[in-house]
Amino acid sequence: MLSKNQLKLIKSLALKKYRTQHRLFTVEGIKGITEFLNSDYTLHHLYTTKAIFDTENYTLISETDLKKISSLKSPNTALAIFEIPEPKPVKLDGLIVALDNVRDPGNLGTIIRLCDWFGIPELVCNLEAVDCYNSKVVQSTMGSLTRVNVSYLDLEAFIDEHSITSFGTFMDGENVYQKQLPKSGIIVLGNEANGISGTLEKIIDERIAIPRFGTLKATESLNVATATAIILSEFKRGSTER
Structure with missing residues (x-):
């Protein structure tokens, strides 16, 4: 079950000013989330209708709750919040x-x-x-x-x-x-x-x-x-x- 504060935070990340303020962004769908979990990005929290991800930092939610937080017309299993990393210098090779x-x-x-x-x-x-x-x-x-x-x-x-x-x-x-x-x-x-x-x-x-x-x-x-x-x-x- 999603709390009101969780719902408010997730919905706010649709706007750049709140992504910048919280240093967080959302990723949706099994493939996309898996790519980020296997990268250098840091997971803040994962909301999923199925316990299929290799992390303990998740909350099981209903399909109804997933629809509430998703930006997609057809939500796909899960939504994750990741931290926005600090900017890296541009490598000038190639x-x-x-x-x-x-x-x-x-x-x-x-x-x-x-x-x-x-x-x-x-x-x-x-x-x-x-x-x-x-x-x-x-x-x-x-x-x-x-x-x-x-x-x-x-x-x-x-x-x-x-x-x-x-x-x-x-x-x-x-x-x-x-x-x-x-x-x-x-x-x-x-x-x-x-x-x-x-x-x-x-x-x-x-x-x-x-x-x-x-x-x-x-x-x-x-x-x-x-x-x-x-x-x-x-x-x-x-x-x-x-």
């Missing part, structure tokens, strides 16, 4: 993905999964980007958040103060399929509607683009997560060939 004002939780979650898939451990977001501990982001990462270090910082200052080549994705950039791509660098992708901001654009070293192949070429732009998949694939393909 490729780094940087996001400028990406606001959609689904896009950020997918990009975190892509970084995990392509072996890129560092993802840098500007301070206005969507919170990676948003429940929709966590859900869409499918556990990849446990293997990708997401940092929030002043993106312009980060790019400006490090002598690492930055690659920005623009409609008028150089064809990414015809360009020699390095094994290291900062790959910058912009906001879903407006692309990379003007102030950030000024300090980016190289402009790259995914060319359009349609006859009419009428499509305005690609979804930022789709663009990330194509760009990362091309960077990795090029580094594998050399």
Whole structure:
């Protein structure tokens, strides 16, 4: 049985200000929770309808109570609360993905999964980007958040103060399929509607683009997560060939 205080805390974590205040976030579903339990993240408490997890720090609850605390239309067995870890420094080796004002939780979650898939451990977001501990982001990462270090910082200052080549994705950039791509660098992708901001654009070293192949070429732009998949694939393909 959930207490009123437990219910209040869990529901409050849907908002960033309370996640920040309590340094806690939620994870739902067997697979996602298991990924976090097997990672460096610290479990605060687990609420489950079945005693199937390898932890003693849990409370058995009813399906009705799970529905009360879940953010999903179809809750899946359990909800866990984990501690938000202290920020880690960004490792400057290899490729780094940087996001400028990406606001959609689904896009950020997918990009975190892509970084995990392509072996890129560092993802840098500007301070206005969507919170990676948003429940929709966590859900869409499918556990990849446990293997990708997401940092929030002043993106312009980060790019400006490090002598690492930055690659920005623009409609008028150089064809990414015809360009020699390095094994290291900062790959910058912009906001879903407006692309990379003007102030950030000024300090980016190289402009790259995914060319359009349609006859009419009428499509305005690609979804930022789709663009990330194509760009990362091309960077990795090029580094594998050399």
